[in-house]
Amino acid sequence: MFGAFRPTSALFGGLLWKRPWRISRPQKYRQRQRLQRIDRIVDTIESALAKRGMTSQAVEVWKAEMPTESEMPPRDKYTIFDKKHKGYRKGIHKLPKWTRVSQRINPIGF
Amino acid sequence: MPFFKVTLIRSGIGLTHKKLGVLKALGLRKRMRTVFHDVNPAIAGQLMKVKELIALSTTDKKLSRRQMHEKRQPPPGFVVEKSRLVEGEGKS
Numbered sequence: 001m002f003g004a005f006r007p008t009s010a011l012f013g014g015l016l017w018k019r020p021w022r023i024s025r026p027q028k029y030r031q032r033q034r035l036q037r038i039d040r041i042v043d044t045i046e047s048a049l050a051k052r053g054m055t056s057q058a059v060e061v062w063k064a065e066m067p068t069e070s071e072m073p074p075r076d077k078y079t080i081f082d083k084k085h086k087g088y089r090k091g092i093h094k095l096p097k098w099t100r101v102s103q104r105i106n107p108i109g110f
Numbered sequence: 111m112p113f114f115k116v117t118l119i120r121s122g123i124g125l126t127h128k129k130l131g132v133l134k135a136l137g138l139r140k141r142m143r144t145v146f147h148d149v150n151p152a153i154a155g156q157l158m159k160v161k162e163l164i165a166l167s168t169t170d171k172k173l174s175r176r177q178m179h180e181k182r183q184p185p186p187g188f189v190v191e192k193s194r195l196v197e198g199e200g201k202s
Binding site for chain 2: 034037038041042044045048049051052054055056057058059062097099100101102
């Protein structure tokens with residue numbers, strides 16, 4: 001039952017992937033919520049500055065480069081580019097710290 | 111005068127030192143800590159760096175930690191209509 005030779009699925013089957021290759025529907029839902037929340041935060045910063053007649057380079061660059069959640073295709077919301085992967089795409093949940101980093105655009109040509 | 115009301119809702123553990131430094135500079139040491147900052151481009155740039163970790167709104171009033179704590183308190187459940195203590199003090 002216990003010890004070094006206990007029967008686990010990793011020992012029986014050999015290779016065991018603990019992260020599934022695709023993300024689940026609730027994970028996708030929460031990912032959309034996170035993207036929308038970041039959009040709202042950027043809008044809040046922009047409108048607060050605009051009320052005082054100010055602008056911020058960081059906000060302007062983000063607005064120019066990054067699509068909003070509604071503008072992004074599902075492919076970009078739930079997968080990322082990976083040069084080593086078949087089809088050059090893998091699930092976004094494979095990205096380290098994927099719930100706390102922004103990943104919205106692809107390399108040029110992909 | 112408007113302020114940014116910033117609350118750290120996701121921890122910065124394991125993120126880059128630059129982001130951790132920004133959190134420190136904003137005064138966000140622990141999760142659920144709320145701080146108020148002026149609205150200016152410098153603060154806006156800092157908030158953009160850690161936008162994935164925070165909840166943000168704008169307010170007109172800056173609250174201290176004690177005031178925020180008092181706002182969270184439930185009502186005491188009774189109303190003092192008349193205080194005998196205050197009356198007694200008035201007589202003597």
